[in-house]
Amino acid sequence: MRVNVGTVRAFPGVLPDKAQAVKVVEEAAEVFSAWEQWSGVRDEGIRDMLVGELADCVTACANLAAALGVYDLARAVKEAEVRNEERGRYEE
Known part of the structure; x- marks a missing residue:
């Protein structure tokens, strides 16, 4: 199974600072919160919200x-895939 995320447009003027790193954590927390809401009711509207948070x-x-x-994460994603394959995470 593959998930296509397409090309992601980055914001202009981003800085490699703590605020930018924390933003990743904040968004991940919002994903978890939306998932918690969705997992309780499996509502399509909440699912759409969860997908938006993703x-x-x-x-x-x-x-x-x-x-x-870094403007091309393809190699890093491939390397992560290899590590996950070695760890048996793609086995069914």
């Missing part, structure tokens, strides 16, 4: 990557 989290990660001068 997109915000991906954007925050892209902003931090851009702030670090």
Whole structure:
């Protein structure tokens, strides 16, 4: 299974500072909060909100990557996939 996130547009002027790193954590917390709401009722509207929070989290990660001068995460994602494969995480 693959999940396509497409090309993510980073915000202009992002800095590799604590605030940018914390933004990733904040967005991840919002993902968890939305998931908690959705998991209790499995409502489609809440699911859509959860998906939106996932997109915000991906954007925050892209902003931090851009702030670090990294504009192509394809190799890093592939390396993570290899590590996960070695750990047996793709086995069913």
